[in-house]
Amino acid sequence: MKAMAIFLFVFFPCSGYSRESYKSIIFKDSTITIPAKWNFKEKENCLFVRDELAQSGRYLKICRETSSGESDYFTMNDDGVWEAITDGAPILADINVTTEFTGVSAIVSCKYKDEAGYHTDKCFQAEIDLPNHINFIFSGRGDPSLFKDYKESYLSFKIK
DSSP states (O other): OHHHHHHHHHHOOSOTTOOOOEEEEEETTEEEEEETTEEEEEETTEEEEEETTSOTTOOEEEEEEEOOSSOSSEEEOTTSOEEEOOSSSOEEOEEEEOSSOEEEEEEEEEEEEETTEEEEEEEEEEEEEETTTEEEEEEEESOGGGHHHHHHHHHTOEEO
């Protein structure tokens, strides 16, 4: 029996129930957690995060901007419910309010242009507004299976 247990531990060391590992990265006075296997690159006030195995157009872009007080991506409707601003019908948005910031996220229909022309797809978008007129914009394209990781990164946002 002891030999069988040693055999299993040596040849099958991975746990079938382990959760994907994550790493924290610092970006513009904030910390964001991303899957450990993903790469990131900072360019022109934005952070580009992507799975190294994903196609080049599939990434999460996080930008820090000065807030004008009006959102380009979300609005509150007449019923007091947050919705995403899209070309089509409004999409209800998830809202997260903390003492440090207000965050809104949604999966929306979006249009983008690449070398093959214009396309319509599903996109992830989120916005975090800080009290000092600074906001962080999260926008992600790609396979909807990536949106779970995009949202986890958005929800992991912490101000330093």
